[in-house]
Amino acid sequence: MATVDRLTFTNGLSKLKGAAFRLVCLGATAVGVLALAALLLTVTWGALGFDAAHPVWILVVLTATGLSTGGVVTYARRDETVKLAAISSTAALIGGAVLGVFAVVFQLIVTPSVWAAYAGGALLPALVTALVIPNRRYRLPATAAVLVGGGVVATVALDTLTELAGAADPWLLYLLTIVVPLAVLVWTRVEPTAGRRRAGLLAGGLVLAGVAVPLLTPAPDPLTPGLVLVFGLALFSPLGVLAWRRFRNGQSNVGLAAPLVIVGGAVVGVVIANATGFAAADPWLDWQFLTSPHSRLPEDAGLYPAVVGSFFIMMVMAAFAFPVSVGAAIYLEEYAPSTGWRGRIVQLIQVNIANLAGVPSVVYGLLGLAIIARGVSLGPFALWPGTGTGVVTTAAFTLGLLIMPITIISAQEAIRAVPDAHRRASYAMGASDWHTLRNVVLPEALPGILTGTILSLGRAIGETAPLIMIGAATTVYSPPTSLNDSVSAMPMQIYAWAGEFIADFRTGVLSAGVLTLLLAMLAINAVAILVRNRYERNQ
Known part of the structure; x- marks a missing residue:
């Protein structure tokens, strides 16, 4: 009888712990959702100018x-x-x-x-x-x-x-x-x-x-x-x-x-x-805001050069970081040795990649300033001439280095998720390593690779510290049209508006810029989800 009572008490205690844990998880989710909703509501309210509207107008x-x-x-x-x-x-x-x-x-x-x-x-x-x-x-x-x-x-x-x-x-x-x-x-x-x-x-x-x-x-x-x-x-x-x-x-x-x-x-x-x-x-946040440069008057200020600069940086960054990251992930997962002294070197590289994924973004800014912008020289010989401070190339390469560890890790996980049975079946049919990689591994890993890459680009578009370190301008009045043009980005312009003396810059204009940046990031994340779901349905 005592044993039965002990088991009943243990089962009841386990159920109580499970219910408490479920409530804690629900509370954590609710806090996150409410915090995000409050942020979006506050920014949207200021960007759309609802504070100037009559309550009846808003209600309708x-x-x-x-x-x-x-x-x-x-x-x-x-x-x-x-x-x-x-x-x-x-x-x-x-x-x-x-x-x-x-x-x-x-x-x-x-x-x-x-x-x-x-x-x-x-x-x-x-x-x-x-x-x-x-x-x-x-x-x-x-x-x-x-x-x-x-x-x-x-x-x-x-x-x-x-x-x-x-x-x-x-x-x-x-x-x-x-x-x-x-x-x-x-x-x-x-x-x-x-x-x-x-x-x-x-x-x-x-x-x-x-x-x-x-x-x-x-x-x-x-x-x-x-x-x-x-x-x-x-x-x-x-x-x-x-x-x-x-x-x-x-x-x-x-x-x-x-x-x-x-x-x-x-x-x-x-x-x-x-x-x-x-x-x-x-x-x-209106058409004038999206098609105008910065102005000393809040009602005439816009985000157009910064929007173009952000997406220009993303295009160059993706062209640089995506093939390098995916190639590194393919080699580390499919071709790199796992035993001997070469295997230990590969393990050391893997550990460093994981550590680089957690390095603060300001460190990458210093790296971009010291090497990419100013160049590398060995005595009188210039090994790398440098691309200059505050230009599109420097910003794109710096942010590309920032997202490369994350992209490599996500690509490795996607390749590792492909079942070994598929590889063995391909080999059993006489396929070579290259044909197996091209026709079996990469098609199945592509959804995860693309998702990780797009999410990395979404993170990079919101970075400010690396751009400050490489000398990017907080405000430019014309969009960049070449790789050597000075560039600003949406986070930089928002940062500049936050320090303006006129109150409308710190409220309405700042809210419009933040909402534009959030919408761009949410759209990029939505594209990542859609790409993943589309490929999963096709498979």
């Missing part, structure tokens, strides 16, 4: 937005297909927005005339070659040959081609080199399945939308109609591809309108609230 807007959102959620819960379509369309627009920013930054760097020269000399002939040759065996080598040959020709005749292209409006260049080829591609893909009429409507509608951009978009400098056209194509292209795939598979596209319905409800709410006559919100 929130009610209309809540009704549209609730209607979409209620309708989506009744049909799983609509729910998946709504989630996919929202994800496609988020990914399209990130892609659009990168596309605009890329076009600012290469200039419209240089883009037109290489597009007309290499990209468009390669596209035509890929569409004309039906045999898949010869299509890829022929397309690659045309692409390389056209690139060489365009490089040789670059001055002449850019001079000819410079006489045309940038919007017209983008229309002829992007919209028209995209319309032809849409026609060739849609016509066999949907018929000529629908294919013609889609292709013609795409061209008409591109033609109408200068008429419908009052875009001031620096976002000219040409850049608005590029951003719009990048924004809606993932949604268009998603709609076409669902149509081809016989699925309904009703749920794709979910984000548009929610945004439409918010717009209707603003219209109704303005009609009531109560004081409206005076947002700091």
Whole structure:
């Protein structure tokens, strides 16, 4: 009897401990969620200027937005297909927005005339070659040959081609080199399945939308109609591809309108609230803020050069850090020896990589200043001339060193997660190490590799200390257009606004900058999640 009582008491105590632990975990989660919600609410409230609005105006807007959102959620819960379509369309627009920013930054760097020269000399002939040759065996080598040959020709005749292209409006260049080829591609893909009429409507509608951009978009400098056209194509292209795939598979596209319905409800709410006559919100985060440089007046200040600088740094950083990190991870996991004195060296390297992942970011800033910016010399011989302080190259390489340990570790974990049974099955079928790596290991590890890389880029975009150490400017008045231009980033400009004497800089303008940075980081993290889920579904 005593034994039974002891067991009952032990079981009851275990259940009590389990319940207490569950409550502690729930409390920790609630604290984190509430802290994040409070941060987002505070920043959003100041950035959108709700403090200047009448409570009735705010209530009307929130009610209309809540009704549209609730209607979409209620309708989506009744049909799983609509729910998946709504989630996919929202994800496609988020990914399209990130892609659009990168596309605009890329076009600012290469200039419209240089883009037109290489597009007309290499990209468009390669596209035509890929569409004309039906045999898949010869299509890829022929397309690659045309692409390389056209690139060489365009490089040789670059001055002449850019001079000819410079006489045309940038919007017209983008229309002829992007919209028209995209319309032809849409026609060739849609016509066999949907018929000529629908294919013609889609292709013609795409061209008409591109033609109408200068008429419908009052875009001031620096976002000219040409850049608005590029951003719009990048924004809606993932949604268009998603709609076409669902149509081809016989699925309904009703749920794709979910984000548009929610945004439409918010717009209707603003219209109704303005009609009531109560004081409206005076947002700091608006089109002028996103397209203007810093100003001494809070109402004229903007974040445009810093946004371009941040994404420019990310593009160069990804081009440098991604192949190096993934290559290092592949070697350490697949080829590095594990025994003997070489194995001990590999273990030492692994320990150092793990330690480097925890080094404070300011240390990487000092490293970037001492080596990357100022260069390395051995007596009278310059081993590395240095890239200069505060320029795009120095910032990108410094932040690339910062994220490389994290990217290497995440890539190693993704490669290590591939079951050994898959490798042995590949070897049993006569595949070599290279074929096993290319066809078995990397396809399965790619979701984890891409997720870790994108999350690392999201961390780097919010770093401030390394940029301060390498001498990056807190404020610049024009975006960088080359690797040797001075650059600022969103965290640097936000840091500068925090020390301004005028109160509006430290409240409204600062909140708008923080919200822009948070939205960029959340969008990048969302893209990482979407990429991982997409590959996992395909597998």
